[in-house]
Amino acid sequence: MAARKNSRRRGVILTATGYQKLQTARLERELTANFGVRYTNEELSNLTKLSLMTLAKIFTGAPDGIATTKPIPVDKQTIDLCFSAFNLTLDRADYLYPDESAPIVPVVEPAILSSHSDCRSTFDRGEAPDVSIFYGRAGELARLAQWINIDRCRLVAILGMGGIGKTTLVTKLAQQLQPEFTTIVWRSLRNAPVLTDLLPELIEIFSNKAEIVSPAIDLSAQITRLLECFRQQRCLLILDNAEAVIQNRDDERIDPGYAELFGRIGASPHQSCLLVTSREKPVAMIPLEGAQLAVRSLVLSGLTASDSDLLFDAKGLSRSLVGRARLLSLYSGNPLALNIVSTSICDLFDGDIDGFLDTDAGIFEDICQLLDQQFARLSPIETVVMYWLAIEREWLSPADLAGDIVPATTKQTVLTAFSSLGRRSLIEHNRGKFTQQAVVMEYVTAKFIDRVTAELSNWDMQQPPPTLPLWLSHPLVKSQSPTYIQAIQKRLILQPVASQLKLQFRQISALDGYMRSILASIRTCYPDIPHYGGGNLLNLLRHLQIELTSYNFAGLTMWQADMQGATLHDVNFSDADLSKSLFTNTFGWVWAIDFSPDSQLAATGETSGDIRLWQVGSGELLHKSSGHTSWVWAVRFSPDGRVLASASQDGTIRLWDVRANRLMRVLQASRPVLSLDFHPDGQLLATSDDAGAMSIWDIASGTIESTCAAHLQQVFSVRFSPDGRLIATGSDDNTVKIWDVATGDLCGRLTEHTRQVWTVRFSPVRGASPEENGQLLATGSSDGTIKLWDLTTVAIVATLPGYPDWMMSIDFSPDGRLLATGNSTNDVKIWEIDRIRANDAPPTAIATLHGHTSLVSLLKFSPDGKLLVTGGVDRSIRWWSTTTWQELSRWVGYTNRIQSAIFTPDGTQIVSSSQDGIVRVWDVRTGDLVRSLRGHDPGLILMVAYNPHSGSIASASEDRTVKIWDAATGDLVRTLAADRQAVWSVKFSPDGKLLASGCGEGRVRFWTETGELAATLLGHSRVVRSIVFSPEGQLMATASFDLSWRLWDVKTRELIHAQTDYSNLIWDLAFSPNGRFLAVGAGVANVAQLWDVPACQLVREFAGHTQDILAIEFSPDGRYLATGSADRTIKIWEVETGTVLQTLIGHLDRVNSLSYSPDGRIIVSGSDDETIKVWDLATGECQRAYTAPAPYLSMNISGVTGLSAAAIDSLKMLGAICAS
Known part of the structure; x- marks a missing residue:
């Protein structure tokens, strides 16, 4: 019995009182001796001299460190030793024997228990x-x-x-x-x-x-x-x-x-x-x-005497106690001030504090006073560097800066200046790059702004300073800086200077005249000296929103000028240096991009049919190749970088010699070509078309080696595997297929997607596992998902969620560790492959890149892995760092494609919308531009509508808003913030009391005359492209890119009918004047349909176009139907017989919009060729064509330097003139 009793009483356990006593002492020790940071278990072991296992028993009652209801006893002497380590006495109330009443052992926070919490x-x-x-x-x-x-x-x-x-x-x-x-x-x-x-x-x-x-x-x-x-x-x-x-x-x-x-x-x-x-x-x-x-x-106050001694000792200052005390008091213990002045004492007084103090250095009241003193001691080149660092606003190497300094200086001089500034503690150094501490940067920036503002405000037109003033030797904004840095420079430097000038001159007209005078002055006084004056003035003028028409920058260096998106009518840049400046480009929607193997070049393919070749580093346009007559869907460099292949809607594949910038060969396909890819050995080219076929071409001979009916519908994407043994295809039939290149056999069919598969990509080779040897396949679909497949098992590795619509573009990084995805929500997501495979939880992106304002249609990693380029329907190409995911640069394109053009009810005016974000009103009789309505963000206005009762105009834009304008005055009445995506369609009800809008997410919204949201109709799942009301206003029809049209009851908001059995996009709808018929544009390839509305039955089809029908309209008497097509023609049909009566030819690109005049005698059309044409239906002739002024109309670029021939041609296309 005694033995059993001793066994039961062997060891003790803590009571709740003892546990709390120990924990309190532990926390106090951590606060006083460890800066409040909790001890890890290893540190507790060193402190108490107890093992980790024993500590786990004491603190948690279980060896694994998890609190349980059954504590494990330890020797009383062990607990006593633990208490002693914290200067505690172990009392009887602090512990119990196992056979006594069970103590309550608290559950300790995981942070206290973890010995490796810092690792997590x-x-x-x-x-x-x-x-x-x-x-x-x-x-x-x-x-x-x-x-x-x-x-x-x-x-x-x-x-x-x-x-x-x-x-x-x-x-x-x-x-x-x-x-x-x-x-x-x-x-x-x-x-x-x-x-x-x-x-x-x-x-x-x-x-x-x-x-x-x-x-x-x-x-x-x-x-x-x-x-x-x-x-x-x-x-x-x-x-x-x-x-x-x-x-x-x-x-x-x-x-x-x-x-x-x-x-x-x-x-x-x-x-x-x-x-x-x-x-x-x-x-x-x-x-x-x-x-x-x-x-x-x-x-926070200044350093104490003991703390400052550590700094003084590190700097090597004399150990005079009185001197150190005086120095500490003089500079209020400010560490930055003491650091700066200590360096000066060492340099000038050999570390003798008393010698420095004997010079009556002055009383320090503010850090700016000290910085004033330090600035006064700087050499000219040191001052220049300090200003440049404040402008750059990020870490910078001397080599980066040397080429920007004017007047020019040597790299060694710049390096010496950096070294000197570092010794003075005015700049910080890290891995060969430098920047300024925040307080120093703020001081220098303020000094820079004050000096620039004073120089500009008090400029002597007759006798400017003989040496370059600050506003000529330094840029206010660097257009070649990363995009996010430019935004900071504009906000913190350009804006304050502009505000001061605006305040001084009060009237914009006075400031306008003053700026013109300064331009003339610097052109005369500094004729042969490069400087930043021209660029600074242009950037200031744009920020001040001063119209630039007829400004004269002739002969100036326009370095760092940002002219993207500017209107520069009649501006004179003759003989100017336009290097280091940015202009608007002529590209529109870019659907394809690829890098050369060395990452130095980028090629883009556009909806216009053009191919452009760019220098990646500088963004310079090197060459533009024309030849395709329709959209370019794909471009690919050959593995050796010598050949560029392009695939087009026009049914051709073109091979271009990259070095010679010439066309090598045209491969004629039988159908529009949607995708292509080179075999890794460069000898074969795979292509796919809109009829479901895949072909393999021999590059040397230009002939087809093999072709097969790969899918039942169009094949959007084709890719070779990295080893060249397999081909993957993604199709409109919702499937992905894997093919053996050698035999042509079908190896696998992936059917998990529920909608179109837009893109397929193999992972690069980087190891032995499936995701490392090219056996991982990524697919993107309209079902809103990206799927990763292990091709060795033909199993889904992961499904990446989060997209409500089109998954247009995906790409693996060159090392295969990352996947980038772009979509219809305008964002780009970055996914880490290893993380996805290792985690059972739903996959999450490691980064999301914001910036595009419309669908992201393309993206591509550079072969060196340093860059990610993205492009969108917003006509911008953006370059991102793959280390910080910051936007580095942005190229802005311009095309003024006409999306919508309608007659006003009285037939005297035409209202149009286009890609420049402006609604225009034209006089039909004279062809004059009557009014321009500005208020939308720059970008595509997709549709306009006219309210005959209120005389108002509604415009729907990709900026996600609907705007209501007073047609008589052009004033903006209100803005309806409708959607999270672009608003694609808008229409007034016949009585003018309702406005319907359709968005990219499939919603249709009703708005009242006062701008209140009356209802939201759900049913469509994608873009609502067209909305029409029946003549009496009781019905509404909507067409969507979800391949359906729907009929609604306007009063009850209920769905009456949905027609969903289409294979093509539906672009437009029209009710007949009597309301009995509904005309449907597309849905079936190249065919228009006529439906009986009461019966919801198909009556007739109108076949004759060779490409998609984009616009459809009934004549006012209902006898005729007009259709506009991507084949560039307009056809007039007799409704009763379905016979084509006229084909109107004259547009050079897609016809997007049609509108009859009230008397039915003329029809107006809007096209991607940037023109509005008015047609006489009696003769079939074009009476008049309207074109909006190009942004660079009559801009003089005669004799300019710093631009490539291709860049000059691009400016000419935007309206610039150049004397021969």
């Missing part, structure tokens, strides 16, 4: 500085750690003057607190980022890529989503330099968005913390702050 923590450092050298601040670190770790503060502000050490303190604190947080993100507000641009990035990081938010989403909704992340896990968000978003705007003390962010984070319950640094306290904090509340602030 993520620290996104952003621009956080290196704090490997850090002096003092132990007390501040301990207090902040207590507030954040123990008191669980939700919002903490560290306040203090510039240079006091706020940034380094929070960075050091973040390093020490890292084990306590799942995710830490450090972001600088130095460049005053727009909050709605910053929050989506933060949400994506804190949600571990699970939450993707568009910048277009409402700010409050974005903050709500961030708070959800803060509640789900413990996060630390650090926002440095918050003073940049605190502005004096009348009665507002802070940018409203940031005020809401700070207020809601401070007031809402969550388990995370926002840590802010600022030179002044955000007002939103004041009502929430308190010593015992979850919102607190710490005012």
Whole structure:
């Protein structure tokens, strides 16, 4: 019995009292001796001299570190030893024997238990500085750690003057607190980022890529989503330099968005913390702050004597106690000031503090005074470099800068200046690149703005300074900087200069005249000296929205001028240097792009049929090749980069010699060619067409080696595997097929997609596993998914979700580790393949790239893996860094294709819409442009409608809005923010009381005369391309890219009929004047249909066009039907017999729109050839053609330098003139 009793009482376990006593002591020790950071198990083991297994038993009651209801006893001496390590005495109340009443063992937070919590923590450092050298601040670190770790503060502000050490303190604190947080993100507000641009990035990081938010989403909704992340896990968000978003705007003390962010984070319950640094306290904090509340602030003072001694010793200053005390007092303990002045003392006084103080250096009151002193000591080239670093606003190498400095200087001189500035502690250095600390950059930027503004405001027209002033030697904006840097330069440099000039001159007309005088002055006074004056003035004029017509920039260097999207009618650039400047390009919708194997060149294919060759690094247009007569669907470089192949809707494949810029051969196919790909050995070319066929061509002979009916419907994509043994095809029949190249046999059929398969891509070869040896296949479909297939097992590896519609473009990175996808929601997502395969949870993208304003039709990684290029229907090509996913550059195209042209009810005017974002009103009799309605964002206006009762015009745009205009005055009446995607169609009801709009997501909305949303009709799943009301207004018909048309009851909003058995897109609908018939454009290839509305039966088909029917319209008497087609013709049909009566020929591109005059004698057409034509139906002749003025109309580019011949030709196409 005794033996059994001793066995039962062997060892002890902690009571709840003992456990709490030990935990409290542990936390106190962590606060006082470890800056508030919790000890890991290894550190506890070193402290207590106990093993990890024993500690696990003491702290959690189980060897695996998880609390249980059955604690494991340990020797009393062991617990006593643990208590002693924390200076505690083990009392009888602290422990129990196993046979006594069971203690309540609390479950400890996982963060306390984990010995490797820091390994699971993520620290996104952003621009956080290196704090490997850090002096003092132990007390501040301990207090902040207590507030954040123990008191669980939700919002903490560290306040203090510039240079006091706020940034380094929070960075050091973040390093020490890292084990306590799942995710830490450090972001600088130095460049005053727009909050709605910053929050989506933060949400994506804190949600571990699970939450993707568009910048277009409402700010409050974005903050709500961030708070959800803060509640789900413990996060630390650090926002440095918050003073940049605190502005004096009348009665507002802070940018409203940031005020809401700070207020809601401070007031809402969550388990995370926002840590802010600022030179002044955000007002939103004041009502929430308190010593015992979850919102607190710490005012940071200067370094103490002991802390400053560490800095002085490191700098090598003399150890004069009196001198050090005086120096510390003189500069208020400011670390930046002490660092800068210490360097000067070493350089000028050999480290003798007393010698420096004997010179009466002056009293320091503000960091700017010290920087004034330092700036006055800089050499001219050092001053130049400091200004350039403030302009560049990111890390920069001396080599990057040397070529931009004017007057020109040597690289060695620039390198010496950087070295000197580094010794003065005025710039920071990291891996061969340099930048300025925030307070220094702010000081230099302000100085730069003040000097430039003063120079421009007080310019002496007769006697300008003999040497280049600052506004001539430095750019205000660098058009060749990454896009995101340009945005910062415009906001923080160009805008303040423009505002000061506007304030001084008050009248824009006066400023306009002054600018013209300055241009004449600098052209006369600096005739042979390159400078940035021309570019700066043009950028200023554009920012001030001063009309540039007839400005004279002749003979000037236009470096860093951004002329993309500008109207430059009659502007004189003769003999100007146009290098390092940006112009609008002539490309429209780009559907294809490819890189040369060395990543130096890029080729694009367009809807116009043109092929362009670009220099990747500079963005220079090298050559434009014409020959195709319709859309170019695909371009591919051969593996050796010598040949470029292009596939077109015109049924040809063209082979181009890249070096000679000439056409080598035309391969004639029997049908429109939608895709092509080179075999890895370069000897074969695979193509696919719109009839479901796949062909293999021999490049050397230009003949077809084999062809097969690969699919039942059109084949959108064809690709060789990396080893050349297989071909994958994706089709309109919803399937993917895998073929053996050698035998032509079908190896596999993948049928999991439920709609069209647009793209197929093999993974590159990078190893032995399926995803590494080219045996992983990615497919993108209109069903809104991307599927990854393991071809060794023909099984789906993963389905990537998140797209509501077209999945147009996908591409693997060259190393096969990433997949980029583009879609109809205008975003690009980046996926990590290994992460997808290793995770059972639903796949999430690692990055989402925002910027495109319409469908992303193409994307491609460069072969070197450094760039991702994307292109969209918004006529922009964007280049992204694959390391930061920031937009580096943007090429903007221009075509003014006419989307819609309609007669007004009285037949005296025509209202048109086009791709430049302007609604135009034309006089039918004279052909004059009566009025231009401006208000939409630059981009495609897809449709216009006229209200005969109110005299208003409605316009639907890809900018996601519908705008209502007063037709008589051209004034904007209201804007209807209709959708998350482009608004494709708009129509007034016959009585003018309702406006219907159709969007890219398939919704149809009814709006009242006052702009109120009356109803939303659901049914379509894709773009609603056409809306028509019956003449009496009781019915409405809608046509969609989901291959259906639907008939609705207007009063009840109920669906009456849906016709869904089509194989082609339906582009347009029209009711007959008596309301009995509905005409349907397309649906069946190249055929129009006539339906009996009451019976919902097909009556007749009109066949004769050779390509899609895009527009359809009844004559006012209902006897005739007009159709416009992608085949460039207009046909007039007799409705009763279906006979074609006339074919109107004259357009050079697709006919998108038709409208009869009220008397039915003439018809107006709008086309992709950028013209509106008025046709006399009695003769079939074109009476008149209207064309909107080109953006560079009569712009003089005679004798210009810095542009390629192709670039000059492009400017001419946009209206520029060049004397021979």
